[in-house]
Structure formats: C-alpha cells, structure tokens
C-alpha cells in the first residue's frame with residue numbers, strides 16, 4: 001500500500017464517472033487509492049498478466065498542443081486495458097474551425113466512454129467537462145498537469161518508500177502547470193514543498209493559498225521564495241520544468257534572462273540531501289533549466305517518471321471509466 005502510514009480510512013470509493021481536471025479534485029484517500037491502483041497496474045503489466053478492465057471501451061483524446069508522452073501513454077494504456085484510444089488533433093476536427101467546446105463535448109460523449117483533452121486556457125477544459133457526459137481527464141492546460149503529478153508521486157514513492165513528510169523543492173517557473181499541480185499534489189499527500197522562482201514568475205495566488213491550507217490540514221508546509229538556495233536546502237526531491245512552456249514561445253528570450261540564476265546544477269544540488277532524486281516531466285532543455293550532469297546523472301529518475309505516466313494513467317482510466 002502506498003499509504004503505508006495507514007491512517008487514511010480505506011473503503012468503497014465511488015469515483016466512477018468523475019472528472020480528473022486538477023489534483024485538488026481528489027482528496028487524500030482518493031489519491032492514495034489511485035497510487036495503489038497504479039502499483040497494481042504496473043505489477044500486472046510487468047508480469048505479463050492480461051488486465052482488460054476496459055474491454056471494448058473507447059477514450060477520445062483531443063490535442064491542441066504537441067505531445068509525446070501523454071499521447072503515447074494514454075493510447076498504449078487503453079490498449080493494455082482492452083480498449084482503444086482515438087487521437088483527435090484539434091486542427092483536424094471542427095473545434096479547430098470554430099465549433100464550440102460545448103458542442104464538441106456533447107457530441108463526443110455520444111460516441112466514447114471517456115475523454116482526455118490537452119488545451120491552452122484552463123477554462124476550456126472546465127467548459128468541456130461541464131458539457132460532457134463521460135469522465136474528462138486533463139492532459140495538460142496552461143494552469144495544471146495533474147496526470148503528470150500522479151506519475152511523479154508514484155515515482156517518488158518507488159524511490160523513497162513513502163510520500164508523507166518528505167521535502168520536495170521546485171525551482172523555476174512557478175506560474176506554470178507543473179508547479180501548480182505539484183503544489184496540490186504535495187499538499188494532499190502531506191509532503192513539504194518549497195518553490196523558488198524569480199519575481200514576477202511566482203505561482204497563481206489562489207492555487208498557492210488553497211495548497212497552503214490543504215497542506216496545513218495534512219501536516220505539510222508549502223513555501224514560496226525567490227531564493228533557489230533556500231528552497232533546495234535539504235530537499236529529498238528536486239524538480240524543475242522548462243522556463244518557456246508551450247504557448248509562451250514569444251517570451252523565450254526574456255525568460256532565458258529572467259531564469260538565468262534558477263538553473264538546477266551541481267552547485268545548487270550540493271545543498272540538497274545526499275540521496276536526493278531529480279524529477280523533470282520532460283521534454284527538457286539541457287543547459288537551460290538543468291545541466292546535463294544532473295538530468296543524466298545518478299540522482300535522476302526522469303525515465304522512470306516518464307514510464308510511470310503509463311501506469312498512473314491506467315489507474316485513472318480504470319478508476320474513472322465505467323465498466
């Protein structure tokens with residue numbers, strides 16, 4: 001059990017039909033349940049035991065931004081669960097020609113059993129979910145990337161044997177999808193989180209305040225600072241992400257300058273715990289947010305992290321989609 005402390009009440013969870021839009025959509029017991037399911041999915045797959053829980057079910061996947069990991073892990077995950085996924089590039093469906101998000105959601109709900117969407121404005125997925133009759137999963141918006149963070153928690157658990165009480169630090173763009181979902185995820189499982197970003201690139205205040213409150217209830221502290229040295233001090237887990245997210249390409253030059261002193265490198269990491277692990281959702285820009293010696297070095301678990309997208313998402317699909 002991922003929740004080794006066992007203080008979380010176990011029981012029958014009615015999660016079927018729910019959406020997964022942010023990490024905050026699920027409480028602590030649900031997140032531990034999903035992680036336990038992910039461990040089970042991984043075991044079954046590694047042992048070659050068939051697990052066709054979603055036999056005959058179909059997941060529709062709309063992408064308005066590029067993707068390697070999210071697309072392939074959802075597609076392979078559905079196949080391994082006995083179902084199928086349909087890739088819908090926004091440019092190839094009428095959404096790209098102006099059909100409304102609401103109409104698209106209503107129509108697709110008549111055909112498929114679940115929907116995943118990767119889009120820009122977070123409001124778009126909220127509108128999509130309001131109009132869909134099947135579970136909607138967030139494959140990344142400008143504000144959140146929850147499926148990645150569930151995989152990150154699974155990876156941390158595998159390498160550290162626990163989640164609660166560990167210290168994670170996030171260095172870089174605080175106002176991006178990864179940072180926001182990490183905040184909610186850490187607060188939910190009782191993990192301490194220190195974030196460091198340059199002024200003007202800090203996290204969304206509403207998400208930060210809510211995460212702080214949730215963290216307090218679960219025994220974790222969520223701290224935001226402008227000092228990477230302070231944030232990384234004695235961290236068990238070091239995380240960063242690109243300085244320029246998808247959709248922000250026009251700001252790239254300005255961002256390279258603003259984030260210059262927030263690079264994760266050997267000097268900065270010398271302040272972390274000796275056995276720290278390094279996570280990055282990928283894709284990475286080596287030499288920008290992180291040096292090659294760190295991401296390709298002995299502390300890095302980024303390819304386990306990428307693999308765990310598959311197992312964590314199968315847990316989400318199996319739990320939310322009706323069968």
Ligand code: CP
Nearest residue numbers: 067068069070281282
């Ligand atoms: N980490 C992640 O979401 O990767 P992709 O953009 O390749 O899906």
Ligand code: NVA
Nearest residue numbers: 176241245246281282
């Ligand atoms: N913050 C990055 C994550 C990519 C998976 C982006 O949105 O481009």
